[in-house]
Amino acid sequence: MVELKCYTTTNEGLKSKGVEVVVDCVIEEAAVINDISDVRGIIEKHLEAVFKDAGKGILVFDSNESIGSTHMLYRFKYRALDTSGEYISVRIVVRNNRASRILFTIPRGYVHLVRFENMYNPLRELHTNNEEGPGAPGQTYIPNMIVYNILGVPSIDVARWRLEVVGSVEKPVSLSLKDLYELGVETLRVNFHCVTGWSVGGLEFTGVRLSRIMEIAAPRRNVKWMFTESLDGYTTIVPYSDGVKGIVALEMNGKPLDILHGYPARLIIPHLYGWKSAKWVSRIILSEEYRDGYWEALGYHPRGRVDLEERFKRY
Known part of the structure; x- marks a missing residue:
């Protein structure tokens, strides 16, 4: 089983769309992405680590979107075969052709399967450089x-x-x-x-x-x-x-x-x-x-x- 550094979060705006919980995981050993099959492989490896007793399911490609010139966001949908039709949305963030983050948006029917309850610490993200540069890279x-x-x-x-x-x-x-x-x-x-x-x-x-x-x-x-x-x-x-x-x-x-x-x-x-x-x-x-x-x-x-x-x- 793949070991992940994950945390859970939620938001009222997302709940209004049926998303009860988001599981957000860092892919610490960033994998190189050459095509869509590489993305699918990463998701399949991580499903077991994120969910307990999820059982067999169907993973379907949804879309991909460029985010600036350095990032790509891939979206998939996953549905366990023993559920009533709800699906989990899966997002993979790719930076410079390397997968860096995987997120699972969880509807109510899947919440009991989530393994993680860790909290995110934003302070690691904030660089101490307070001098703002003039550029807008990737725009x-x-x-x-x-x-x-x-x-x-x-x-x-x-x-x-x-x-x-x-x-x-x-x-x-x-x-x-x-x-x-x-x-x-x-x-x-x-x-x-x-x-x-x-x-x-x-x-x-x-x-x-x-x-x-x-x-x-x-x-x-x-x-x-x-x-x-x-x-x-x-x-x-x-x-x-x-x-x-x-x-x-x-x-x-x-x-x-x-x-x-x-x-x-x-x-x-x-x-x-x-x-x-x-x-x-x-x-x-x-x-x-x-x-x-x-x-x-x-x-x-x-x-x-x-x-x-x-x-x-x-x-």
């Missing part, structure tokens, strides 16, 4: 942003909407759209980088610096993480020291955000990949402890710096 510039709505488009009642800052703060904050404008806005010209490999240059976002909002909330000294919740159920997390460099954007290219780009407010953290810049943001929770957001639970990096190409977790 290709395109004319316009591609719009993703991973959990659907929420209905918005802007009269009732508030941006809350809570958690480990001295003064919890609740701000309306009018309140945000009254704090003072400024316009940033930035490049936006999606982790999948596309970038758009020269976008203008107008909003309130997060540092200004944090002055009001007065974070406690123990704060290390900024966890963001959105109206659609999406969540993400960034180190506080990175998140505070961003803005709460209210306008894009001189006009109020449209609904598909996150109206009434979204985060923009230019030096991090775009999944960290949550749309339809409603709550920011400051804490000492790390927890996975939606994409982090699927193996994506806890910080996501563009210049360091922090696309996926490595440890």
